[in-house]
Amino acid sequence: MKTVSTTLNGFDLEAIENTVTALKGNPKIAEFKFKATNKWESGPRNTSQIQGFYGACQEDRTRESPFVCSTDMPTVLNGTDVAPSPPEFLLHTLASCITTSMMLLASANGIGVDEVTVKVEGDLNLNGFLGLDSCILKEYEQIKVSIDVGGDLSFVERMKLLELAKKSPIYNTILNPVPVKIALSA
Amino acid sequence: MKTVSTTLNGFDLEAIENTVTALKGNPKIAEFKFKATNKWESGPRNTSQIQGFYGACQEDRTRESPFVCSTDMPTVLNGTDVAPSPPEFLLHTLASCITTSMMLLASANGIGVDEVTVKVEGDLNLNGFLGLDSCILKEYEQIKVSIDVGGDLSFVERMKLLELAKKSPIYNTILNPVPVKIALSA
Numbered sequence: 464m465k466t467v468s469t470t471l472n473g474f475d476l477e478a479i480e481n482t483v484t485a486l487k488g489n490p491k492i493a494e495f496k497f498k499a500t501n502k503w504e505s506g507p508r509n510t511s512q513i514q515g516f517y518g519a520c521q522e523d524r525t526r527e528s529p530f531v532c533s534t535d536m537p538t539v540l541n542g543t544d545v546a547p548s549p550p551e552f553l554l555h556t557l558a559s560c561i562t563t564s565m566m567l568l569a570s571a572n573g574i575g576v577d578e579v580t581v582k583v584e585g586d587l588n589l590n591g592f593l594g595l596d597s598c599i600l601k602e603y604e605q606i607k608v609s610i611d612v613g614g615d616l617s618f619v620e621r622m623k624l625l626e627l628a629k630k631s632p633i634y635n636t637i638l639n640p641v642p643v644k645i646a647l648s649a
Numbered sequence: 650m651k652t653v654s655t656t657l658n659g660f661d662l663e664a665i666e667n668t669v670t671a672l673k674g675n676p677k678i679a680e681f682k683f684k685a686t687n688k689w690e691s692g693p694r695n696t697s698q699i700q701g702f703y704g705a706c707q708e709d710r711t712r713e714s715p716f717v718c719s720t721d722m723p724t725v726l727n728g729t730d731v732a733p734s735p736p737e738f739l740l741h742t743l744a745s746c747i748t749t750s751m752m753l754l755a756s757a758n759g760i761g762v763d764e765v766t767v768k769v770e771g772d773l774n775l776n777g778f779l780g781l782d783s784c785i786l787k788e789y790e791q792i793k794v795s796i797d798v799g800g801d802l803s804f805v806e807r808m809k810l811l812e813l814a815k816k817s818p819i820y821n822t823i824l825n826p827v828p829v830k831i832a833l834s835a
Binding site: 470472473474475477478482483486487490493494495496497498499500501502503504505507508509511514515516518519523525526530531532534536537538539540541543546547548549550551552553554556557558559561562563564566569573575576578579580581582583584585586587588589590591592593594595596600601603604605606607608609610611612622624625627628630631632633634635636637638639640641642643644645646647648 | 660767815816833
């Protein structure tokens with residue numbers, strides 16, 4: 464028996480279809496718990512390891528070694544600038560999630576796209592974090608996302624892509640309040 | 650004339666002092682605009698470049714080349730698992746910002762710390778993103794942060810460290826709603 468795999472935008476449409484069918488049969492498959500562990504090194508330098516997670520009703524142990532992400536601060540903010548700063552990592556995270564979410568859902572909707580560039584910029588006033596002005600927010604004040612899509616796309620398809628981009632979990636995590644419990648370990 | 654540089658937790662206390670003095674003289678120095686540009690590759694793989702930013706009243710052009718961050722999805726989510734997923738990057742971003750923020754402010758408060766480990770885990774139900782259940786949120790449902798600090802610390806100092814950790818800009822960005830404007834480029 465010959466199996467024909469059909470891909471769109473680099474996504475295997477049969478695999479997406481199978482995943483959706485499985486989720487409809489058992490919604491618990493979609494409950495994920497992601498994890499990261501960060502260790503301080505010195506000054507503004509620290510490194511996270513990302514390896515295991517829970518999903519599809521089991522602990523995932525397929526990764527043989529962890530992904531490693533290092534963080535620093537720019538020299539103008541008293542860092543050594545050997546890695547991106549946390550606020551910059553947030554913008555990468557947002558941009559990458561918008562790209563991935565939009566392209567996965569575009570594929571499921573039969574929309575072929577040739578190129579995508581997502582530019583993100585965010586305003587952060589450090590007087591809030593530093594406690595120098597209690598009227599200034601500690602968080603990003605606002606973030607702007609500009610999505611450039613290339614391909615033979617109708618106006619309706621372009622509007623659909625924007626609608627799909629807004630389904631991004633990280634876009635929604637930043638846009639909406641999310642409960643974060645923070646505690647010292649015992 | 651001899652200059653003695655005093656460091657605590659790897660932070661140059663004189664540099665922190667000078668930064669705070671400069672900010673009090675001209676609060677506009679603290680207004681930062683960070684940036685990232687993400688390009689889609691294929692399927693769930695894409696890569697961000699992080700280089701310039703605005704801060705300290707000027708465009709920063711000190712980085713000779715961009716930082717590069719790649720994103721993928723785990724195999725169980727139809728990816729090729731060559732890089733962390735966007736939801737995992739968010740947890741790294743949060744953990745690293747909590748570490749950096751806490752340690753910078755601890756240093757400014759004269760608290761010496763030997764070791765810090767920040768563990769983060771977050772619950773994300775993909776039925777929300779996929780539109781399979783309209784009652785389920787698209788964003789992270791909740792995130793838990795556990796901070797382990799090592800050193801000769803009093804109870805009061807440990808409580809102070811927790812208070813300082815909560816000043817993290819990314820913690821506040823996730824905890825609070827942040828306006829995100831998203832549009833297709835013209």
